[in-house]
Amino acid sequence: MSETEQTKQTSTTGSTAGGNTTNDEVWIVGASGRVGRAVTARLAARGLTVVPVGRSRERMVAAWADAGLPAATKVVVADSAERIADEIVRDRPRVVVNTMGSFAATAPVIARACMSGGGHYVDQANDVAAVQALLALHDEAVRAGSILVTGAGFGVLATEAVVAKLCEDRPAPHRVRVDAAASVAVEAGLLGAALAASIVDVLTTGGRRYEHGRLVTSRLGADPQQLAFPDGESAKTAGVSSGELVAAQAVSGAPFVIATSALVPTAAPVRALLPLLGRLLSVPALRRLAVDRLARVRAKATPRPRRHSWGHAVVEWTDGTRREGWLRAGDGMDFTADVTAAVTEQLARGTARPGAWTPAAALGAELATAAGGTFVLG
Ligand SMILES: NC(=O)c1ccc[n+]([C@@H]2O[C@H](COP(=O)([O-])OP(=O)(O)OC[C@H]3O[C@@H](n4cnc5c(N)ncnc54)[C@H](OP(=O)(O)O)[C@@H]3O)[C@@H](O)[C@H]2O)c1
CATH class of the missing domain: 3.30.360.10 (Dihydrodipicolinate Reductase; domain 2)
Structure with missing residues (x-):
């Protein structure tokens, strides 16, 4: 089951990567979860147009209210990676942040949907299979003009x-x-x-x-x-x-x-x-x-x-x-949310080369300091 509740028309004046046009939205898949809530709050504070995506409208709305955010103008309700992918193909958000987990299975499905519209993708995968599966999409991402970042944690x-x-x-x-x-x-x-x-x-x-x-x-x-x-x-x-x-x-x-x-x-x-x-x-x-x-x-x-x-x-x-x-x-956990927010903001601006990357490969080692870390080098 999937449905989109939208009370506001979204603009489609965003990036035109790969000959496609995305709108200006950043979708947070798993917006009611720990990582999703933390990333949503950070991106909303940076003024990005954030759309919560998940299987329970009630839990997303409650998480949104707990974060002290004004009511979301659009909520996407879908209960599997495949149904979320269908919504992405239809609406073409500029960036999708995937925090729903089981990344080896969900990341390629959601990332491919992003690429179909020239949009970008971020997740916090931290297992070999998921990271390799996403990096294997590099050539497809280059052709689509999309930036895919895995391991943003x-x-x-x-x-x-x-x-x-x-x-x-x-x-x-x-x-x-x-x-x-x-x-x-x-x-x-x-x-x-x-x-x-x-x-x-x-x-x-x-x-x-x-x-x-x-x-x-x-x-x-x-x-x-x-x-x-x-x-x-x-x-x-x-x-x-x-x-x-x-x-x-x-x-x-x-x-x-x-x-x-x-x-x-x-x-x-x-x-x-x-x-x-x-x-x-x-x-x-x-x-x-x-x-x-x-x-x-x-x-x-x-x-x-x-x-x-x-x-x-x-x-x-x-x-x-x-x-x-x-x-x-x-x-x-705060650092993970800060990394994802920093990556997402840069992808929304399109400031990385198309392809599938780990975070420092996409945006340089200084991303770690942008996310609040400090190098201590011998
Ligand atoms: N790399 C890192 O540094 C790092 C750090 C922290 C976490 N992680 C990983 O990130 C992932 C998320 O962690 P978390 O602690 O945020 O988990 P969580 O609190 O359980 O959140 C998962 C979110 O995904 C949603 N979701 C789950 N299955 C779904 C489905 N079939 N359809 C739609 N939405 C679905 C959940 O919705 P409901 O509210 O409906 O359950 C929830 O909003 C985990 O895989 C975790 O291991 C990585």
């Missing part, structure tokens, strides 16, 4: 931006390691299906790393380490298959790349159980059950565990040169 940008800085004006390095340590305040409420599915997907995918330029399987939770941050705090991280891994390889060209995250359990007994848990959750019925149960978990409001979120990279060249750098940010 803390993990991908906070690490790829540091790698890009460390590799500036240098040949491709031999080895890269990136570490993402987000510090996030938990808001009270249900975990929700989108986040629950992302957590289960991490467990079922297992680990990945690049060896000799090829993406190979490794153990989830490999390479555990205690990471000491420049501000004196520390956290444990361990290996994970993530969008950070793909972005770090793409931006550096290094044949050997690993990525670790503070979100992976590092206690030895739990790490030992991760492969078994992953295999169990690969059974479709168990996966559905786990996502359903996790989605209903009610979190208590909890302040963020550390003052800062940190992205970290260590880059090594064959001549023995080794460089290390950090990106410091505040709350990881």
Whole structure:
């Protein structure tokens, strides 16, 4: 089912990428969710014409009111990526921000609909399959004159931006390691299906790393380490298959790349159980059950565990040169919303080359500072 409630005619005087004409709207798919609400508030404050898109008008209207925004003049109600795509093809918004999750499945459908009208696309995907699926649309995006950005969140940008800085004006390095340590305040409420599915997907995918330029399987939770941050705090991280891994390889060209995250359990007994848990959750019925149960978990409001979120990279060249750098940010979720808002605003102005990109590849490493981060380079 899909329907568009519109009380105002929208202009169609926007960009004319790829010979097509978009209107001046920015659609937020998943406007009632955590990321969607935060991005909506930021874009509305920047004066963009924001349209909420999702499956429940009531929840979108309530989220809109909670954010203190004047009533939306247009609301798009649609309950699947395919139906949302139909609405995009019909209305031709200039930029679509996809926060509905399950990005490996939803991103190509929604991005292709954007391209059909020469519009642009942004998401916060952070798994290898979703990031690769979106980047695979590069040639189509160039032909359509569309800019597609995946991984517009803390993990991908906070690490790829540091790698890009460390590799500036240098040949491709031999080895890269990136570490993402987000510090996030938990808001009270249900975990929700989108986040629950992302957590289960991490467990079922297992680990990945690049060896000799090829993406190979490794153990989830490999390479555990205690990471000491420049501000004196520390956290444990361990290996994970993530969008950070793909972005770090793409931006550096290094044949050997690993990525670790503070979100992976590092206690030895739990790490030992991760492969078994992953295999169990690969059974479709168990996966559905786990996502359903996790989605209903009610979190208590909890302040963020550390003052800062940190992205970290260590880059090594064959001549023995080794460089290390950090990106410091505040709350990881706030940074994700700031990154998406900054990317979206620039796409609305058409200030990037058409193609499918990760955020720093599209808009440069300085995007991380535009989103509130600070580089600490060695
Ligand atoms: N890369 C990063 O740094 C980063 C950071 C945070 C989150 N994420 C990812 O971003 C995604 C969203 O996270 P979140 O915490 O914002 O999730 P959330 O709070 O559950 O929000 C998901 C939104 O999508 C909507 N939605 C879900 N299925 C839909 C469908 N079939 N049709 C239409 N709308 C649908 C939901 O609508 P209802 O209100 O109807 O449920 C809700 O508005 C997750 O995949 C998460 O893992 C990435």
